[in-house]
Structure formats: structure tokens, C-alpha cells
Amino acid sequence: MAELLPNLITLGVVLAILRCLGVFSKASNLRRLPLPPGPRSEFLIGNVRHLPAGSPWLQYAAWRKEFGDIIHLKVPGNHLVILNSYKAAHDLLDLSPKYIDRHQLAIADQLMGWNRMTANSAYGDAWKLHRKLMRPTMNKAAVERHALILERGMRACLLQLLHSPEGFQEHIRLFTGKIIVMFTYGLKIDSTKDPLIAVPEAQFARVISLILPGQTPLVDVFPSLKHIPSWFPGATFKRNARIWKKELTDMVTQPFNRVKADIAAGAAVSSFTSKCLEDNPQADDEIIWSAGSLYIAGADTTHAVLSIFFLAMATHPDVQRRAQAEIDSVVNADTLPTFEDRVNLPYIECLLKELQRWLPVVPLAFPHRLTEDDFYEGNAHLVAATCFIYRIFV
Template sequence: MLHLSIQYLAIPVLVGVVVLWRLLKVGQRPKGMPPGPPTIPILGNLHQMPKESPHLQFQKWAEEYGPVYSLMLGTKPTIVLSSDVAVKDLLDKKGGIYSDRPDMFISQRVASGNHRLVVMRYGETWRLIHKLVHNILNIKVAAKYIPYQDLENKVLLAGLLDTPDALFNHIRRFSYSLSTQMIFGFRCPDFADPMLKRLFETVETWGVVSASGVAQVADLYPIVQKLPHFLVPTVSQAKKVHEVGRELYTGHWLKAKQGLKDGTGLPCFCNDLLLAQKSEELSDEAVGYIVGSLLEGGSDTTSSTLYAFVLAMMVWPEVQKKAQEEIDRVVGPDRLPEVDDYPNLPYIRCCVKETLRWMPTVILGVPHSVIQDDTYKGWVIPKGATVINNVWTIHMDPKRSPEPRRFNPDRFANDPTTLYQSANGEPMDRDNFNFGAGRRLCQGIHIAERSLFLGMSRILWGFNVSQPLGTATPDIDDLVGGITVHPRPYKVDIKPRSTKTVKIIRTAVKDCEDLVHPDSGQWKKVPDGMVFGSWKPDSKVKV
């Protein structure tokens, strides 16, 4: 009898030991994976993830464990690529298996309704949207939208004349209105527009909930996803983000759609999407999020980069002087720089590249996921592993960029490539990694380059940027944001370079005002050179 009792007692004890043993294995780094910081049971390296400035910790780990290292975040293996060559070898050359996104419960499923393009999983839907976006953002079509870029930039200059203290708001209006014109066909004349404010609030809130500790835990321990929502407040917050985003983006889309149907709409991306909606049977919500994702990307990153550029000009006045000397020599004092001046302003091209390198906006990239087991340099990269493009660390590598926190456009003096050419060239010569990699490379790169060139060249042509008297030099490493970041708001003096400069800007803006309705600020007629879309369901695009 005693013998039987011991046997029955031994079974649950044995089961308990097995369960405990397996539990203690959770969080351990599997054999063969790249090296990384020591793990602890259950959490792996999760307890070492910082709440603030994670890019700095990722940089330290790269210095300690090498350009390719691994983290165990709970149950999830994560591979961190901190070298240009590794990004090229895996995300570019093996894009077929490295183009997925991790399953992001809060960021994608709850806060985006599975529609937000930047975090959408790789598959048929993503490939269809990729083809659509390529059709409306390729370099030939993008050139048609230069009239929109020109007008919005001139309005930006007028804003800096009238209210220079509102620099950040003027830059945001510029990038937002440019995006709404290209995407929907309408302008945003005033930075106080509630739709503009709602967009940036939506992007910022989505970034915060996506980067929150709760979002990470929910992805790493799926049981959290099944808990009542009152126990996981971030879920309720993410639902609100989705409701606001869906209303905003679908509303924009439906308005543009109606305008195109009744003949009042202007050439814009929605032309192609309307044709595609019919052939591909896309819902209004799905199309709304496609255009919303484009609006987010075009508005947020461009404005953040321009804001960083003005900060650099204030902190490094010798760079500002050199850039202005080139502009004065090539363009002269009698006209504004134009898009056609770009090839003749190599130092401004270098400023574009250096700003993107010096102050990356997507500081840790958007994570990829590998869809099958792979190996790299003898290491195992398991199926489903998250793969991080460690943008900050690559940009701050002193071997690539000596004195990386110094703003030095001359480091690109021998690089005549466009941003797109550089992104597809040799990895060690690539100028920046802001626009992603492989099949996830941002297709708005051509438009972004023109917008940045016009913004930088014209601001320096028309204004002197300096540090206000009696103020401390801003901390260039003080960044705010979530998935995307920008410098913390700073004080700056922006003054016109001459009375002639003021007159030329005023005249240019008046010429623009003649093209738009005085009450609404919208275009009176289709700008010269603009074309409606030409989406074809059988368009052959490599995806």
C-alpha cells in the first residue's frame, strides 16, 4: 500500500519537475544563435530593456557583442543587425524570407485593425499594396508632383517671415500639406488645422502604445492578449488610436473618392487607388489605411528631418556659412533655388545625406521577421525571429563616420548618388538606413529627397539661423518620440538675409496665391504637368 502511495506521489512530482525544467528553459538563448547578453529564466533579456533611449543600449550591446548579436525577449528570439554589411546580406539579398513583420498584437492588430502598411505582415495583401504604392511613387510619376512641392515650400518661407517662432509648426504644415495634396488632392493652408493636429497626435500616440512595455509583453507572452481589457489598459488606448485613425483616414479617402467620381478631384494618389479598389475589391477601410499610412510617413519623417537640419545649422554655423556660399554662387540673390539646381549644389546634397545620417528619425528601424530557418556566418537565425535594423548604431559607427555626432556634410563630398541609388548600392557606401531595406524600402524616397532639398536650400537661401542670445546650446541628443523621433523643441533665431530676399519670397508667394482660391486656399485648376493615375491590375512589379 505504501509502495503504491509513493508511486502515485512520484507522478505529480515528476510532472512538476518536467514543467519546472521547461519553464526554466524559457528565455534561454538557443544554441547556435549569435552571441548576446546573458539571459535569465522566463524573461531572457527582457529585464534589461531600457524604458528610455533604447537606441543607446542597443549601441552598447553592439560594441560588446559585435555587429550581429541576439536578445531573448521572453519567448521571442531577436537578431540585431548593427552593421551595413549584415543589413545588405540579410534584408536586401535575402528579402524573400526577411520581409515579414513580427506579429504585433497592440501595434498592428489592435491599434491598426491589421491595415497599417508599415507593420503589415508579408503576404498577398502586402504585395498588392506594394505594387499599388510603387505605381504611384516611382521616380517618373513622383516628378509630376513637383508643383505641389514648390508651392508648399514657398508658403513655408512666408510663414518663417511672419512667425519665425513657429518653426516646428510651419515645417509640419509644409510636410503635411504636401502629403495631402499628393495623396488626396487638397491643401492644408494653416498649421492650426484640426486635421493636421489630429494626424500628428494619432501618429505619436500610435508610436507610444506600440513601443510600450505592455505591447512588448503581449507579443512575447501571448497569454496576455487573452486577459480582460481592464487588466491591460494599453489595449483600450490602442483601440482608441484605431478608432481615431480609421475615422480620419477613411474620411479623407471617402471625400477624395467622391471628388474623383463627380469630377471635382485633382490628380492625386487616390486616382490609382480608386481604380485598384474596383479591380481588387478593397474595402474603404483598407484603402483608407493605405492612404493613411502614406500620409503618416510623408508628414512625420520629412518634418522631423527638416527640424533636425535647422538645429544643425544653429549648432554648426560654419556649415551654414559654407552652404550659403554655394547657394549664392550657383543660384544668386535674384531667385529661389529650384529642383533643377540640385545637380549643381553638391554641398546641399551632402547636407541632405548628413542630416539623415546624423539625426535618423526611425531610430531602430521597423522590425522584420524571418519566415524560415536561416544561417549567417555560422549562426542560426530561427524561423519567426524578429530582426532589427539598428539604424542608430550603424549611423554612429566611427569606422563609417568619424566623429559621428559632429554634423559634417563633407563626409559625403565624393558621393554623387541619389538616396535611392545609395540605398541599392554597396553597403559600406550607403549614406543612411532611414528608409528601411530590402523589399520594405520606403518607396517615397524620391519625393522625400526633393522635399528635403527644396526645404534646406531655400531656408538657407532666404534666412540666417542662429542661437538666441542668452540661451544654452540645445542638447543634440535629446530626442522625443516613440517609433519615430525628432529633436526636443528648441529656441532659434530665424531672420531674413536681406530686404531683397523678403521681397522675392513675398512675390513668389503672391504668384502662388494667384493659383489658389482666396477663401479655401485650394488650387483653382490642375497645375501644369499634373496627370491622373494609370493603375493597371496586371502591372508587373517585383515584390
Template sequence: MFEAMNTPSYAILFLVAALFSLGRRLARKTATGASLPLPPGPPTFPIVGNALQLDSVAPWETYMKWSKTYGDLIYSRLLNQDVIIINSERIARDLLDRRSYNYSDRPMLVTTELFGWTFNVGFFCYGDKWRKHRRMMDDKLRSTAALAYRPLQMRKAHQLLIDILEAPNEFVHHLQMMTASTMMLITYGYEAEHRDDPLVDLVENAVMQGLKVMTPEAAAILGAWPFLLYLPSWFPGAGFKKKAQESRNMLNEMVEKPFEYTTSHMDSNEATACMVSDVLGQIKDEGNYVDLDVVKNVASTLFAGASETTTATLVSFILAMVLYPNVQEQARAEIESVVGRDRLPNFDDRDSLPYVEAVVRETQRWHPIAPLGVAHAAVNDDIYEGYYIPKGQLLLFPVADKLLTWDSFSGATVIANAWAISQNEANYHNPSDFNPQRFFTVDGKLNDDKVLYAFGFGRRICVGRHLADASLWAAIASLLAVFKFSKALDEQGKEINIEPQWTAGLTARPFPFACNIQPTITMEKLHQMIDQFA
């Protein structure tokens, strides 16, 4: 259908979009009146709004800079899309938590449909479909249910230690394999190969490609000029269509292939207990009907969401240990004082290792892996501290060969800037420093700040946060007990300086960096310590 559109059709399409946008803005002004202004924000330019003022690599930093001039609740416009930015935890809690009934919706980004992410529960609009999926996720991942996965998570953390001891220079790959194989086992009962596993590679490639485009900033151009969707893929500047098709194909395989693995093994009575087999087995035993697409969506959402975020957090942890050697020395000393040198830490030790706990919290605060989280949208118009926040309004617009319910022209996208919250100097002294001590009270006890904003807000808070928290603690405590991280040396024996940089997209992880990883025990000793858990 893209290729069938001719030049006059593009012009008509663009004219309709422009007229709709203009009409919506005029209607808003009429409805709200002069007494209900939008939040303050930087001056907008014709057509582009504030798009040219954004740091395209780190828009969260631009949003935080704006707060120094315009406050913690800001209005901006990216081309044709209104964006409300929240730069403080107080306002985020007021709106997204205490008014979660109104801010649990999602803006419908055109890239969601275009790149094949419609399976992902995290991007669903608020409503019955989302509730059906969320109930299944909550049932399998609530805090008490997540306890059942701890032995598996610790086993994978121990395998990580062996892998890094064998090939320390490949530590990023080992971290990826730990998180991916953990989630594949929990979700599908699939034991991944250590290298070149086809299912793990498929998922990682699909997720990494999608994370670059699943942001309001990335979707803004297509949202403003939808006629671009009808350009043939060979047309200059329309190369995104080929990438979109590749993404849709990969994501379809990601949803279907692991599910087929589990169901085929259930048919032959060879399936390992996992989320998918538990749900399908329960359905069979109780004779209840359930849409299999719900099971597929839930499983693939959990795997896609947990795999990259946990890996990125652990890469940040190792980067921090290299840059702040005093922190790892203090953490290792605490582990040795509580656990000793003849065994590895386990979950029973967690309450006795408060400094390690603070390291986990500081890792999540230092550079939030999802700096802007996943955008929210208001269900109804709202007023907060005298400012007007418009609701989303649905617009049917043709994409590919069907009508897409698209919100890119209407309502405001609401973004909670986790980066700004994490860098708030009023709460975190010298926020750019990695300092676990900030999580202790004056009497030496852990404070109440658990950095929950790293997992989102309100009813859309990350459902897998309990699982992620346990995986992070198991990996971090184990790594601190066995390895010493330091800067790599060049050929002259001098330390190689590291200038930390992070990738752009829905999630952010450190760019590759060289480091030196030295074990504090032998491989034989490590195996003896791991065998104690058997």
C-alpha cells in the same frame, strides 16, 4: 470579452503561453544542435531576459554598446521575445538585401492589432496581400512617377518660407503643416487649412500616439503576458486598453475620412487630381475590380508614414544649423554663388549644389529618424557566419473578440540598428559631429554614400523615399537661401545653451528647443522670388 474572463482563465492562459514558449525553446535546441548556436549576446536573466538592461528611451544606444563586446550580430531576449540585432551595414546588406527573399517578413506585434495599425502596409506580413498593396504604391511612387509631384513640393516649400517669416517661433508647426499638407494634396487632393485643420490634426494625433507603441520593445510585455489583454480597463495597470481603444477609433477615422472626402468630390466632379482619384478613375475607365480597402490602406499608409518622418528630419536639420553655424554659412555661400540673390533654388540647381546635397545626407545620418527602422522576421531558418537565426512561426491567440495571428512567442525579431550604422566610427570620423564634408572624396566630389540605410533595407525599403528625398531637398535648400539660424538669447542677451535630446518610439525627433531665425530678405522680396516660379 475582456471583462468576461475570470481569474482562473488568466492563470490557464498564462500557463498555456509559458508551456508553449518552453516547448518552442526545447524544440529549437533539438533542431539546431550544438553546432548551430544563436549569435552571441549579453547574459539573460530569468523571465525578463535582457529587458532590464535596455535604455527604455534609446534602446538603439544599448544595442550599439553591446556590439563592442559581442560583435555586430547579437542575440538578446526581451521577456519572451527573441531579438537578433544587426549593428553593421555590411551584415544588414548581406541578410536584408542579398537574402531579402528570406527577411522580408514582419513580426506580428500584438500592439499592431490592439492599437489599430492593421491598415499600415509597412507592418503587413510578407505574402500576396503585401504584394498587392506594394504594387500600387510602387506604381505611384517609383522614381519617375515621383517627378510629377515636384512642382507641388516646391510650392509647399515656398509657403513654408512665408509662414516662418511671419511667425518664426512656430517653426515646428510650420514644418508639420508643410509635410502634412503636401502629402494630403498628393494622396487625397485635399488642401489643408493653415491652422487647426481637422483632418491634419486627426492624423497627427493618431500617428504620434501609435509611434510610441509600434516597437518590439513596447510590445514585449503584452507578448510575454497576454493575460493582461483580458484585464478590464479600470484594473490597475490596464489603462493601456483605454488608450488602445482611442487609438483604434482615431486610426479608423484617419483611414476613412480623407478617402470619403476624395470620393465625394469625385462624385460632384470637383476632385483634384491625386493618387486616390487617379486609382479610382483608372478602375472606372478600365472596368477593373479592386478592393477599396487596398486603396484606403495604401493612401493612409503613405500619409501616416511620410508626415512624421519628414517633419522630424527637418526639425533635426534646423537643430543642426543652430549648433553648427559654419555649416549653414558654407551652404548659403554655395547657394548664392550658383543661384544668386534674386531667385530661390529649384530642382534644376540640385546637381550644382553638392554641399547642400551633403547637408541633406548628413541630416539623415546625424540622427536617423527611425533609429531601429521597422523590424524584420525570417521566413525560414537561416545560418549566417556559423550562427543560427530562427524563422517566425505563427500562433493563433485570442485578442479582443477574434483570433489574432500572433508571432510574439515564436521566431526571432530581426532589427537593423540604423543608429549604430550611422555612428560607425570606421565609416564616419567623429560621428556625433554634424559634418557634411564627410560625403566628399579627396578630389572634392560627392561620394557614393547616400545614407540609404535611413530608408530601410531589401524589399521592405521605404517606398516613398524618392518623394521624401525631394521634399527634404526643396525645404532645406529654400530655408538655407532665406534664413539664418542661431541660438536664442535670454533676457541678459546671452545665448541659451541647447542639450540635444530626442523622443522615443518608432521614430525620434528632437525635443522642443528655442532658436533665433532671422530672414536674409524682406517679405516683399520673398514674394517676388516666389512669383518667378508661377
């Protein structure tokens, strides 16, 4: 028995090295096809030193000229595959169910609990229920039902912009925050200092700093480290993760509980959460996290798009004049455009699409996890279980 432990340790080390070297993936590659091209990997550490620390999508897009539409990077225990074209992303992510799962990061997802959010959730029953809850709100009719809330919010924001244009960032932060909080929870807020705006911003900024390739904590490179005790020297990440997990849970639970209290008091405003509670009274946990997913994703991204719009109009005054002229030709000076006016505003439609192309809010999409080996266009082998697929929106 005394000799068994050293033997097991030796076996574990050997298996870990073989996995890093890709021996197991070669055994499953019956067609003997190569992995997609990419920067030359180094012994044991693979492409760790090639991962860009900041704005990785720019480096990935630049590599397209050298390696093509699909790029492969190897890090210990994992393969990263970057899709650099619409065709590759459409063929793999849109058409194949093999790519439906999500990669689970050790710190963000498993220790901090972000895998309870819809976008981070592994494919399974919880993810399906989230999608079922959200589907009725993600269509044109549902958005049009909230048109009055949008119009009131826009008018208030426009008045603030007219009276204090120097504070435009705060005004649009409040506008987008009020809209998403009202839509998700039916709760009113009057300041960007309100925890319903400030807390999600802080949570989102924290998790982004942990998940970008090139900024990956050591525990995500070697996930087995997540099992070390929190009191162990160097396990600060685990102690922090416990605190951050509670903060994340409180962030989505507190507004949910406020909605339940308002429903009990007969004072609830119609919202995504109140409607879900009415239709699915036994699904509290799924409602909490699906509502939280809408809540944390909506305000930050919308605020970013509006900020990009201000930048575009300030740097392209000719575009601003043409857009304003089209609006003036369709609606009166004292009214705002409606959804019915959209068909008569083709230039505005193109402007909105260009905003998302020019400076994408999420240039590096959430990674997809491949669930079984795949082969693309007859010349590239994609490895299941350890293959995480990123889509570049540049």
C-alpha cells in the same frame, strides 16, 4: 473528463516554459551553432531587465563594442536580433527573402489594427497590392510631376519664416502637412490644427509609445493575454485598444471618403488616392490603407528632417554659409533650386545625407520577422518564427 482539464493546463504551462527556455529552437538547430552573442539572460525572464526603456538604439549601438555587429536578446517566447552594421543588414535583410515578413505586436498590430498599414503588414497578397499601388508614385518622374506643388508650398513657408521666424516649428509642420495631404488626397489645409495634421500626429505618438523595446506592454510579452475578455479585471488595454482602433480607422477612412465624394462631384484634385481609384476601382480597402500609410509616415518624418536641418544650421553657421554660397552660384536670388540643379549642388547633396546620418529620424527600423531558420557567416543560428530582426541606423 474532470481530470483532463488540469492535465491540459499542466501541459500548457510546461510547453510555455520550454518555449521560454528555447528548447524547441535547439531542436531545430541541426548544426549545433550558438545564437548570436548578447547580454547574459536570466532564468525564465531572459533579457527582459536588459531592455532599455528610452532610446534603445543608443544602448544597442553601445553593445556593439562588446558583442559585435549582431546582438541577441531573449524575452519570453521571442528572440530579438539587433543588426548593428551595414554589412549584416544588407546580407540578411536585402539579400535573403527569409526576412521579408513583419512581426505582429499584440496591441499595436492585432488589437489596434496597425497591421493594416503597409509598413506593419504581414507578407501576403494585401502587402503585395499595397506595393503595387505605391510603386508608380515612388520614382523620380512622379516626384517631378508634383514640383509645382512643392515650389508653391516652399515659397509660402519661406514667407512665413521671414515674417515670424520664432514660429518656425509651426511653419514647417504646416508646410510638410500640406504637401503630404495634397499629394495623398488632393485636399487643402490651412492650419496645423486641422484634423488632417493633428490626428495623425497623435496616432503616431501613441503607437510609438507602445512598440519600442523596453516599453513593451505585458500582452506583447505574453500574446495569449489578448484573448482575455475586455470586461476582465486588468484588461484595460483591450478596452483602450478597441477605442484606438476606431480612431485609426476613422483617420484613414474620412479623407478617403472625401476624395470619393469630390470625384463624384467632378471636383477632385489629382492625387495618389484619386489615381488609385481610377486604376483600381474595386480595391477600396487596400487604397484606404496604402494611402493612410503614405499619409501618416510622410508628414512626421519630413517635419523631423527639417527640424534637424534648422538645428544643424544654427549650430554650424560655417556649413550654412558654404551651403548658401553654393546655391547662390547656381540659381538667381529670386528663384528656387529645381531637380535639374541637383547635379550642380554637390555640397547640398552631402549636407542632406549628413542630416540623415547625424540624427536619424527612425534610428530603430521596423522589425523584420524571420520565416525559417537561418545561419549567418557559419557561426550564428537565427531562429525562425520567434526571431525579430531590428536594424540600427546609428
